[in-house]
Ligand SMILES: Nc1ncnc2c1ncn2[C@@H]1O[C@H](COP(=O)(O)OP(=O)(O)O)[C@@H](O)[C@H]1O
């Protein structure tokens with residue numbers, strides 16, 4: 001199994017407060033890795049270390065090493081790293097522009113100017129997220145007029161316009177209804193043929209349904225990681241067993 005991302009003893013701090021404690025883990029290429037664990041255990045902080053957003057926050061920092069392929073991410077410039085590792089947040093947050101402009105904004109920023117190429121990218125990624133048929137007649141409509149589920153799929157499509165290697169999603173379905181969540185789950189199962197996916201979810205059933213690999217975090221530590229079937233079916237650590245059986249959440 002090829003690992004695209006490797007963390008070695010990553011510790012993160014907000015001021016003096018430690019939020020991640022020597023986290024080591026690996027992410028397999030073109031699979032879905034779910035990160036689960038109680039609120040405040042460090043899941044979002046972990047994602048912000050991976051794409052180096054944490055280093056841009058005042059008073060926040062991390063130690064340890066993160067490797068994207070063979071390269072230490074500290075040696076990759078921030079913008080470049082965040083092009084290669086896309087990110088989607090909990091609250092759907094399209095730019096307050098048209099659907100088309102949402103889809104061409106990042107490619108333009110990265111130097112694509114031919115209308116034909118911009119159209120191609122927009123159509124390809126909207127199709128990948130199942131949105132094209134729904135919005136093709138109204139690409140000039142404001143993205144904010146779409147439903148919540150459509151907005152979130154647009155944010156995923158937008159993240160894909162610069163062809164990242166890894167797509168990270170931080171609780172992408174928590175603000176959505178069951179039907180919209182199901183559409184997104186189905187879409188992620190398709191997208192993993194092309195991209196590596198890391199998803200933080202508080203929905204254990206969702207992790208069980210879609211993740212190949214699951215990482216359980218507690219109090220800034222990775223307690224246990226492995227194939228999803230093993231983590232859910234035969235957890236080895238007491239904390240994992242307690243969390244999965246609902247002792248705390
Ligand atoms: N910007 C911040 N400043 C200070 N503490 C923070 C900040 N962001 C998160 N924390 C703290 O770091 C810990 C981990 O937070 P977070 O990564 O958001 O957890 P999760 O995503 O698992 O809910 C929590 O104790 C949280 O209060």
Ligand SMILES: [Mg+2]
Pocket residue numbers: 043044045170
């Ligand atoms: Mg979080």
